[in-house]
Amino acid sequence: MQISTRFTLAVHSLLYIVRFSGDCRVTSKRVAASTGANPVVIRRLFCQLKDAGIIMVEPGVGGASVVKNYDEVTLLDVFRAVESTESNLFAFHDSPNSDCPIGGAIHKILDGELEAAQRALENRLRQTTLQDLLGRLPS
Known part of the structure; x- marks a missing residue:
């Protein structure tokens, strides 16, 4: 079994958005440079995260931002x-x-x-928030 890379790309993207949104407009091109993924793939992820109410994306090159509190967004979300x-x-x-x-x-x-295996995975992912992951990033 293998879960697609969308999940880890989405987490990477969210951490990038949070870390750099105060410094610059976080665009799919910038996130793609960090993740090594194609900007089109990142734009698709942005759409999914936006539909889930996790981020907001400004039209054009306005950039993305997280709209929920970081301690409310879990890996399960x-x-x-x-x-x-x-x-x-x-x-x-x-x-x-x-x-x-x-x-x-x-x-x-x-x-x-x-x-039972699915419940275990979901329970584990529910325990970790974006805030938790941000605290683990190097300064």
Whole structure:
């Protein structure tokens, strides 16, 4: 399993926005230079973060800014804003054979494990805020 890079790019972008928004207009081009990603990818992330109510983006080259208090934005908020998981993190194959002893029981024996793993991830991400991460940045 691998979660896409959107999540870590979004966290990187948010930290960049917070750190540099007082010094300059934080544009997708500037964030792209820091992340090594294409500015188009950063603009898409900005749209997702804006739709989630985490940032505001000024039209043109106005730049981005975080609109919530940094101690209110959790990693779970960022994850949910940019990852395209519906409700379940783990996708299940479409048609297990119900006539097979494994296929007929796979949901019963595996669903609870997957739900517990997802809850554990969400609980951990819920514990860390942007403020927490800002405190870990070098001065």
